Amino acid sequence: MTETNLQVRPAPPAEQPPVADPQERSERTFVIRPAPRWPHLDLSELWHYRELLGTFVWRDIKVRYKQTFLGVAWALLVPVFTATVYIVVFGKFAKFPSGLTPYPILVYAGLLPMQYFTSALNGSSISLVSNANLVTKVYFPRVMLPLAGVLTPIVDFLIGSLVLIGLMAKYSTWPKGLEFFLAPAFILLALVTALGAGFLLSALNVRYRDVPYAIPVFMQVLPFVSGVPYELSQIPTKWQWIFSINPITTVIAGWRWTVLGAHAPNPGQAAVSVAVAVLLLLGGLAFFRSSEPRFADTI
Amino acid sequence: MSAAIAAAGLSKRYRIGQLQSSYGTLRESLTRVAKSVASRPHRHHHEDIWALRDVSFEVPEGQVLGVIGRNGAGKSTLLKILTRITTPTSGRAEIRGRVGSLLEVGTGFHPELTGRENVFLNGSVLGMKRKEIGGRLDEIVEFAGIERFIDTPVKRYSSGMYVRLAFAVAAHLEPEILLVDEVLAVGDAEFQRRCLGRMQDFGESGRTVLFVSHNMQAIARLCERTILLADGQIERDGPSPDVVAYYLQSGQGSGSFRDLTDADQVWSDGLAKLRWIRVVQDGRTVESADVRRPIGIELAFTVLEPGQPLFPKIKVNSAEGEIVFNAFDTDSRWHDPVEPGDYVATAWIPENVLNEGLFTVDPAIASLGSGKLLPHAGARLVVSFHVHDPGEGDSARGRFTGQLRGVVRPLLEWTLEER
Numbered sequence: 001m002t003e004t005n006l007q008v009r010p011a012p013p014a015e016q017p018p019v020a021d022p023q024e025r026s027e028r029t030f031v032i033r034p035a036p037r038w039p040h041l042d043l044s045e046l047w048h049y050r051e052l053l054g055t056f057v058w059r060d061i062k063v064r065y066k067q068t069f070l071g072v073a074w075a076l077l078v079p080v081f082t083a084t085v086y087i088v089v090f091g092k093f094a095k096f097p098s099g100l101t102p103y104p105i106l107v108y109a110g111l112l113p114m115q116y117f118t119s120a121l122n123g124s125s126i127s128l129v130s131n132a133n134l135v136t137k138v139y140f141p142r143v144m145l146p147l148a149g150v151l152t153p154i155v156d157f158l159i160g161s162l163v164l165i166g167l168m169a170k171y172s173t174w175p176k177g178l179e180f181f182l183a184p185a186f187i188l189l190a191l192v193t194a195l196g197a198g199f200l201l202s203a204l205n206v207r208y209r210d211v212p213y214a215i216p217v218f219m220q221v222l223p224f225v226s227g228v229p230y231e232l233s234q235i236p237t238k239w240q241w242i243f244s245i246n247p248i249t250t251v252i253a254g255w256r257w258t259v260l261g262a263h264a265p266n267p268g269q270a271a272v273s274v275a276v277a278v279l280l281l282l283g284g285l286a287f288f289r290s291s292e293p294r295f296a297d298t299i
Numbered sequence: 300m301s302a303a304i305a306a307a308g309l310s311k312r313y314r315i316g317q318l319q320s321s322y323g324t325l326r327e328s329l330t331r332v333a334k335s336v337a338s339r340p341h342r343h344h345h346e347d348i349w350a351l352r353d354v355s356f357e358v359p360e361g362q363v364l365g366v367i368g369r370n371g372a373g374k375s376t377l378l379k380i381l382t383r384i385t386t387p388t389s390g391r392a393e394i395r396g397r398v399g400s401l402l403e404v405g406t407g408f409h410p411e412l413t414g415r416e417n418v419f420l421n422g423s424v425l426g427m428k429r430k431e432i433g434g435r436l437d438e439i440v441e442f443a444g445i446e447r448f449i450d451t452p453v454k455r456y457s458s459g460m461y462v463r464l465a466f467a468v469a470a471h472l473e474p475e476i477l478l479v480d481e482v483l484a485v486g487d488a489e490f491q492r493r494c495l496g497r498m499q500d501f502g503e504s505g506r507t508v509l510f511v512s513h514n515m516q517a518i519a520r521l522c523e524r525t526i527l528l529a530d531g532q533i534e535r536d537g538p539s540p541d542v543v544a545y546y547l548q549s550g551q552g553s554g555s556f557r558d559l560t561d562a563d564q565v566w567s568d569g570l571a572k573l574r575w576i577r578v579v580q581d582g583r584t585v586e587s588a589d590v591r592r593p594i595g596i597e598l599a600f601t602v603l604e605p606g607q608p609l610f611p612k613i614k615v616n617s618a619e620g621e622i623v624f625n626a627f628d629t630d631s632r633w634h635d636p637v638e639p640g641d642y643v644a645t646a647w648i649p650e651n652v653l654n655e656g657l658f659t660v661d662p663a664i665a666s667l668g669s670g671k672l673l674p675h676a677g678a679r680l681v682v683s684f685h686v687h688d689p690g691e692g693d694s695a696r697g698r699f700t701g702q703l704r705g706v707v708r709p710l711l712e713w714t715l716e717e718r
Contacts (some may be wrong), residue, residue: 031392
């Protein structure tokens, strides 16, 4: 053998990839072993991947209104249009009482968190399947995907809030006092609820593609049992307790209280809602983590 | 020298049902549950498949390790476990250092985003920090050669530009351990050369590389050591040339005969379908053909619909994935619409044309339409054959005993005048 064709062909400019600085060299050893019987969450790992979460959110925001004619104006049009329907049907025809605030603003203020919840739940439930190419090709903590799904719609929520500010100016209803600063807490409650349900549904969706069909059905009912077209304080107290099992009821009541100065939610009922949301989050996360080892195989 | 990867007893079990209906509706699974309750005696009906069984090996830091084996031998499962995409059923592995994987270039590219945006997206999906990506952006764009289009959405890119950009990102990832799966199956020959070159750089700069491929030439060239997987177990582990030779001789390669009726790399648009293909010499199916005699590629196909002038076509590729030639039957018998029915066409590659080495064949049934070849049925890399030279002095090699480089090796006629 004097000559062999196993020689290297003209390699690209022989620029040597700089060998990582010894200090930079991560001595991160990780061990691969069968999926643990009990799911747990590795928080230090989540921190390590925090930038990726930002990247997912950034991507989803970037892509959201690409190649639409009206673009980001949709974030205003959707709630305004829906609110108009509610105001005409329930305010004008059915003559729903409006409590302490003018009816249009009551409805719009209710719809905003409602629509945030809807987008967040939709986004997080489909997050695994719509990123199937990533799930089957690269490792990263999968909880990032539903988490990004509930963070992205915050942008639409903030844009939609501009209309609320306009309405508040028109009807001169301004936040009454310091409770205004509690407003984000109620949106956080909506986020936690959506995330809990999103963990559960996104993991289910990997196996059963029924999820995207079932959600809209549920979402058609939700505004009516969450108090979007009315104030919770207008229904009998014993029913209010049952309604508060649905955390979104407290989200809407609390949001109206902090922003519009409507009736404050009953603390006991709020506690029930928060407990339900936290349980949903923990249960959803546990289910998600225990199904996670099989995602790449079944998706 | 410590081990960068140490795997001990890795096993992965799939339930057959899990493979077949990878997802279903809730109703299906409810009926399944109902059925299994109703017929309790047959409960253990599902079968298990061990995609990987008790695989143990160590890769010292800085080694370039090849992994070969036929489809379904467990190569991809092994990579998926090492990259933590899926978990093993039992066993463990320890990995020391930052892992980068090229399981597919362009993972996570979003068509609506611009080239620049995708570099950031793809880079951070592959584990780079935004700062790192920003620092290397110019280098990446230059490597891909797409400066002018960096702010264009990638859905407007040609497939070549897309792949170049994707690879450029992956190539600038700087892991200590690189896991690669068949990136070289995509792109043109030039691009594949760059991939190999980049991988070679990685290996030479003291990084650990685990390279899974069907490309024996590339394996032999890049890897000092190779593992052969068969049915989820390690069948051979040793110096690459030995393992590659063993693999090719044991007939586990793609083989020189292939039934195409339900192979999964075969497609058809309904006008015609492929049945089988084989490599023949002197009337026999051969794995290894003598360079001095014609080599026949026999392609059996069925014409399903009348009214179309079709013809058989083959593409012969070298082991490096370069196209050696494309050929189709230009005889006038194919000028008129072909009657439905079964046909066997044989393409004869003349003696003393191909060089020694491994070749693969992509068969197709095509028609001509407005100056283009329109494929109606085809398959990729379905058969392979070796060309060898017994070295008896009557080939183009003459009395030279070494190897002549090149894809073809014609026996030329030389003339000589004295003047």
